[in-house]
Amino acid sequence: xxxxxxxxxxxxxxxxxxxxxxxxxxxxxxxxxxxxxxxxxxxxxxxxxxxxxxxxxxxxxxxxxxxxxxxxxxxxxxxxxxxxxxxxxxxxxxxxxxxxxxxxxxxxxxxxxxxxxxxxxxxxxxxxxxxxxxxxxxxxxxxxxxxxxxxxxxxxxxxxxxxxxxxxxxxxxxxxxxxxxxxxxxxxxxxxxxxxxxxxxxxxxxxxxxxxxxxxxxxxxxxxxxxxxxxxxxxxxxxxxxxxxxxxxxxxxxxxxxxxxxxxxxxxxxxxxxxxxxxxxxxxxxxxxxxxxxxxxxxxxxxxxxxxxxxxxxxxxxxxxx
Amino acid sequence: xxxxxxxxxxxxxxxxxxxxxxxxxxxxxxxxxxxxxxxxxxxxxxxxxxxxxxxxxxxxxxxxxxxxxxxxxxxxxxxxxxxxxxxxxxxxxxxxxxxxxxxxxxxxxxxxxxxxxxxxxxxxxxxxxxxxxxxxxxxxxxxxxxxxxxxxxxxxxxxxxxxxxxxxxxxxxxxxxxxxxxxxxxxxxxxxxxxxxxxxxxxxxxxxxxxxxxxxxxxxxxxxxxxxxxxxxxxxxxxxxxxxxxxxxxxxxxxxxxxxxxxxxxxxxxxxxxxxxxxxxxxxxxxxxxxxxxxxxxxxxxxxxxxxxxxxxxxxxxxxxxxxxxxxxxxxxxxxxx
Amino acid sequence: xxxxxxxxxxxxxxxxxxxxxxxxxxxxxxxxxxxxxxxxxxxxxxxxxxxxxxxxxxxxxxxxxxxxxxxxxxxxxxxxxxxxxxxxxxxxxxxxxxxxxxxxxxxxxxxxxxxxxxxxxxxxxxxxxxxxxxxxxxxxxxxxxxxxxxxxxxxxxxxxxxxxxxxxxxxxxxxxxxxxxxxxxxxxxxxxxxxxxxxxxxxxxxxxxxxxxxxxxxxxxxxxxxxxxxxxxxxxxxxxxxxxxxxxxxxxxxxxxxxxxxxxxxxxxxxxxxxxxxxxxxx
Numbered sequence: 001x002x003x004x005x006x007x008x009x010x011x012x013x014x015x016x017x018x019x020x021x022x023x024x025x026x027x028x029x030x031x032x033x034x035x036x037x038x039x040x041x042x043x044x045x046x047x048x049x050x051x052x053x054x055x056x057x058x059x060x061x062x063x064x065x066x067x068x069x070x071x072x073x074x075x076x077x078x079x080x081x082x083x084x085x086x087x088x089x090x091x092x093x094x095x096x097x098x099x100x101x102x103x104x105x106x107x108x109x110x111x112x113x114x115x116x117x118x119x120x121x122x123x124x125x126x127x128x129x130x131x132x133x134x135x136x137x138x139x140x141x142x143x144x145x146x147x148x149x150x151x152x153x154x155x156x157x158x159x160x161x162x163x164x165x166x167x168x169x170x171x172x173x174x175x176x177x178x179x180x181x182x183x184x185x186x187x188x189x190x191x192x193x194x195x196x197x198x199x200x201x202x203x204x205x206x207x208x209x210x211x212x213x214x215x216x217x218x219x220x221x222x223x224x225x226x227x228x229x230x231x232x233x234x235x236x237x238x239x240x241x242x243x244x245x246x247x248x249x250x251x252x253x254x255x256x257x258x259x260x261x262x263x264x265x266x267x268x269x270x271x272x273x274x275x276x277x278x279x280x281x282x283x284x285x286x287x288x289x290x291x292x293x294x295x296x297x298x299x300x301x302x303x304x305x306x307x308x309x310x311x312x313x314x315x316x317x318x319x320x321x322x
Numbered sequence: 323x324x325x326x327x328x329x330x331x332x333x334x335x336x337x338x339x340x341x342x343x344x345x346x347x348x349x350x351x352x353x354x355x356x357x358x359x360x361x362x363x364x365x366x367x368x369x370x371x372x373x374x375x376x377x378x379x380x381x382x383x384x385x386x387x388x389x390x391x392x393x394x395x396x397x398x399x400x401x402x403x404x405x406x407x408x409x410x411x412x413x414x415x416x417x418x419x420x421x422x423x424x425x426x427x428x429x430x431x432x433x434x435x436x437x438x439x440x441x442x443x444x445x446x447x448x449x450x451x452x453x454x455x456x457x458x459x460x461x462x463x464x465x466x467x468x469x470x471x472x473x474x475x476x477x478x479x480x481x482x483x484x485x486x487x488x489x490x491x492x493x494x495x496x497x498x499x500x501x502x503x504x505x506x507x508x509x510x511x512x513x514x515x516x517x518x519x520x521x522x523x524x525x526x527x528x529x530x531x532x533x534x535x536x537x538x539x540x541x542x543x544x545x546x547x548x549x550x551x552x553x554x555x556x557x558x559x560x561x562x563x564x565x566x567x568x569x570x571x572x573x574x575x576x577x578x579x580x581x582x583x584x585x586x587x588x589x590x591x592x593x594x595x596x597x598x599x600x601x602x603x604x605x606x607x608x609x610x611x612x613x614x615x616x617x618x619x620x621x622x623x624x625x626x627x628x629x630x631x632x633x634x635x636x637x638x639x640x641x642x643x644x645x646x647x648x649x650x651x652x653x654x655x656x657x658x659x660x
Numbered sequence: 661x662x663x664x665x666x667x668x669x670x671x672x673x674x675x676x677x678x679x680x681x682x683x684x685x686x687x688x689x690x691x692x693x694x695x696x697x698x699x700x701x702x703x704x705x706x707x708x709x710x711x712x713x714x715x716x717x718x719x720x721x722x723x724x725x726x727x728x729x730x731x732x733x734x735x736x737x738x739x740x741x742x743x744x745x746x747x748x749x750x751x752x753x754x755x756x757x758x759x760x761x762x763x764x765x766x767x768x769x770x771x772x773x774x775x776x777x778x779x780x781x782x783x784x785x786x787x788x789x790x791x792x793x794x795x796x797x798x799x800x801x802x803x804x805x806x807x808x809x810x811x812x813x814x815x816x817x818x819x820x821x822x823x824x825x826x827x828x829x830x831x832x833x834x835x836x837x838x839x840x841x842x843x844x845x846x847x848x849x850x851x852x853x854x855x856x857x858x859x860x861x862x863x864x865x866x867x868x869x870x871x872x873x874x875x876x877x878x879x880x881x882x883x884x885x886x887x888x889x890x891x892x893x894x895x896x897x898x899x900x901x902x903x904x905x906x907x908x909x910x911x912x913x914x915x916x917x918x919x920x921x922x923x924x925x926x927x928x929x930x931x932x933x934x935x936x937x938x939x940x941x942x943x
Contacts, residue, residue: 046519047490061830083834090834092827100828102849108835115836152606153373163835182372183546187590188602209520212549216592216600240595253524255549257591259572262553269491269525 003073004171004203005035005058010067012053025277027053029227030067035171038201040193042214042235044250045224051207054224055175058205059083059090071171084116086171089164093176095156099148105159106144112166132165135200136192154185161192165200172196173205178213190217211254215239223247226276226283233308243310246284282313290314327362329402330540331384331508334358336397338383341390351610353379353392355564363507366534366541368555368572370548370587372607376564377544381512384542385428386410386418401425401508423454427501429511436497437485443496444481450500467503473536474499474529491522495529502533509533511543515550527554548591552576557643560584563608563618565634570644580646582623617649625650667931672923679920683913687733693726697884709905716905719896728909730884732917734797738885739866741801743859746808751855753809754816755843759824769817772810780807784869788878795880800873804866812858816851823847853932860925864918871914886910886917 012028028050035041043051056062058069060082068075071086082088092098099105109129112118119125130140136158148156157177164172174193178186190213196202208214214221215235222232223244231244242248253267268287276283285295294313303315335358340351353376361367371377379392388394388411400407403425410418422428430436437446444464451463464481471480476495485493494514501509511530515523531554534541543555551558551572558575560568560583568581579585586603605622608614614621620630629649637645667673695702701721709716715724757768784807791799823829823846832842867886873879874887881888889910893899898906 046521084836090830092830094827097827098831100832100846100849103845108831111832111837112835154602155606160831163831167836182607183548184372184587184590184603185606186602187592187600190592191599191601211520212592212594215594216597249521251594253520254594255520255523255527255547255553256593257548257552257576257588258593259552259576263524263528266528267521267524269522 002036003034004037004039004071005205006068006070006073007034007054007058008032008068008070010054010057010069011065012050012057012062013065023278026227028057028064031222031224031227031229032067033222033229033232035203035205037170037203038197039220040197040204040206040218042206042208042218042221043224044208044211044214044221046209046250048226049224050227051224052175055090055173055205055207059088059173083167083169087167087169088171088173089167089169090173090175091157091160091164091177094180095153095160096148096180098156098160101148103147104145105148105151105156106140106146108163109166112163116167118166129162129166132162133159135165135195136162137188138162152185153181154188157181157189158192161189161196165196165202169202171203171205173207175207176209177206179208179210186213193217211239211251223250226279228283228311229309230284230311231308233306237306237308243305243308243315244284244312245288245290245314249287282311327365329360330363331361331402331542332359332400332407333384334398334400336383336399337395338379338388338392339395340379340392349611352376352564352613353610354383355613356397357564357566359559359566359569361508361540361542363540364534364538365556366531366543366554368551368558369542369544369561370546370551370558371561372546372603374607374610375561376610377561378512380561381428381510381542381544385426385510386413386421387428420454423450423501423506424504425506426508426510427504427506429498429501429509429514431513431516436500437493439485442482442484446485447481447500447503451503454504470499470503474532489522491518491525494518494522494526498526498529498533502537505537506539508540508542511541511545513545514543516545516547523550530554548587560587563613564610565618565647567619567648568646570641570646574641574644578641578644580640580644580651581619581648582625583619584646617647663931667927670927670930673927676920676922676924676927679916680924683732683736683917683920686729686913687736690726690729690733693729695723695726697722697727697730698882706903715909716903718892718903718906719898720892724906724909727884727889728913731886731889731910732913734883735867735870735886735914735917737797738801738804738870739863741798742804742808742866743862745802745805746812746862747855747859749805750809750812750816750858751851753813754851755820755847757813758817758820759839759843759847765817769814772813775807775810776814781872783807784873785876785878788873792878792880797883800870800879801866804869808862808865812854812862815854815858819851819854820847823850853929856932857925857929860921860928864921867914867917886914 009030009032010028011026011030014025014027016023016025031054033041043054045051053062057064060076060080071082071088076082076086099108106129110125113125113128119128126140133140133143138155138158143159151159178189181189193204193206194217197204206214206218218235220233221235221238222229223238223246224230225246231238231242231247238247239251242251249267276286279286281297282288282295282300285291288295292313300311300313303310305315335356336354337356338354340353342349342351357380369377369380382388382392383394384399386399394411398409399411401410401421410421437443444467447467448460448463451458467481468478472478474495476499480496488496498514515526518526527550530541545551555572557569557571559566560575560581562583568575568579568584575584576588579588583603590600590602592600603622608618608621616632617630617634620626623630627649635647635649637647638651639645640651703713703717703721703723705717705719705721707713707717713723713725715728717723718727753768753772757765784803787803829842829846832846870879870885871887871890874881874885874891877891879888881891890907893907893910
């Protein structure tokens, strides 16, 4: 089994507006990717690029319009609870709303243990929970009986990871797990992902807009733009030598913590997001510095150059070069 | 160049605490604790720190918007208006209101709440301007607004729409345009780019820089993102637990950070092309309602010594413009019990 | 006990608690009444309040104090039945509509919206006339409850709708929690303040409506309630004939009851509000 998760030609469309003025927005447009065991795979892009929708479909919280999602080679529909059958877990963006503020945090752990029948006695359950908490650098003693607001955002996010680990998942879906955590504490979360991958062999679907942490932590990356994967491949290649003009723009727009690397050129912003969704041809054509006639007419094909998949007309003919 | 710079905003031993009554028990949150700062004309001053370090409260205090439960416990805030320095904490509410927009303006983080959702943007603009400048005709206001909008490269028809029709980034840019419309001498931004996408964030930062260049005014910018500071700020103040612990030019802060906390902050940032192990600042930020004794960073500091637990260090000046409050920085053991 | 101590810091709670206790004691005293409340001419007519007849007597020859104990008891029974039954309906409809969504939601909300828009009072007057001969405390309570749930079901539904989108719902789902447990553990605590305050508001609404119906003579006037007492007093022109004790007794009793119930609901819902609860937990 070399593929833990396989996503094939996944599409999700939403109808917006009322009966009279209906627009169909394609939030996720025919994307395919796979995740191997013990791999951190990043889906990166800006808000509205479809990365969160993809995650929700993989988790089974939303139904795909078309396409298939295979967990361990088996297809799943929305009705099947993949987190029970396939060992998939998730952690969310906002650590403060991950847990109900009126419940103690440990109650979630005990509930998980009970629901998945992971322990027969209370002591066994506590030992199991304590073991998972130690993986994230906490202990049962310092967390039992406390409410979510007694922890900092970084701690809560680590607790959230520990909760996901209780069921020994093979795949963890992390939707923007660090964007609401202080920059100074992000590394503690991201390093955990590395540790889980290296020590437990867990795969992680890391969804983020932050390419700097993506570069730091992931093995492969897919850059999404308006529902499409525009570039996908090993992180070293995609981020250090971005081929798609959008990947380049995104990479260059990450503010670098080095005053010598300030931005010099100016950037054009999209005026209307909806326009980009509905655009024919390449959706980036409206802002692309290297736009050609063909970009406005035809949707570019997926072209593979040295392990990297690029969806851009620039690479139509030859096998590379720009 | 620095000697010639005029101070435009100065605080003196500023202390602003939240006094909360929690079911009978009083709780004091020391959000701004003995802050002394000088901010110059024609500069972008960045304030960096973790969430819950008091940076938003410091901004509110600098904006002279101190409303209960926040209380000014001690110290003064001076604005230099024209050629004289005014202690603005003593002004009447009417005088304070007059200063807003025209002299000092505020850019909030969530721009949705700035605009009235049922009014077109131009109507909000009109109301805003009316309440600050009397005797302007409708046409004159719009002429001013349109001129500015074109200068800033925003689409001309943007004032004809309702706030919800704009994307977050566009709305934030209109908010900034409005905040700078009356050419204030000081603009204060509280995480103005945090909720935005990276490309849009870049556009907004670019716009802030352009405005500052045009007006030659002062921008005070709070954000936890050191990358943003590196890109825009001239000088940076590092805030920790209600205090400024280090201050210097952007170059100094990034190339020679002195305070252990600053070093952690900068070292914890991932960089492209460098996959070496990085670690977070250890521990968690302290609660402002229950501060550690002495230097508030000592429980998280790997270099902490006995003195750190007992006494807050004074600033030592390691360089021109560069000062740091740490017992182990500077010429030996500086300022032993000042 | 901490709960009560915290609540008693609020003067509104303190006041309403005392008033409600007095009212309850009054209702409880009906057991010791020396007279049958349905019999007339058991005491001399139209006596002013005195040591023997504390609140005086009325033109039917009934002792107003003892009559009032029955009236308060019956009014409370009616309104409690109305409030409890309508709460059960509101919670069930609101939870099911909010959590299931889709067609179920639309059907349930159509019914509750219909109840909200049709002129409730007219329907109730007609129904009351229809069932007048079978009218007793329970029937009246059920009648009121049938009209009292629609708005609160909507409130509960909208709370559930917003809670369903919160991330902790998904955390619970990923923890393997089923729907029923999810609703009971995660959502009910958030709707508690709402349910409590609407419960109390509903009690005072039911008391008020009962008074109105009785005032119009649409209930069994032989059952003493605050409304029927008032009805009798008005019918005998107690006000013009200077028998103020007769009319003021039900008026003051209902007034105190309304104020006490209102303040109780305000202070309790403030106390139960998740936001203030979270602050307390954090303190």
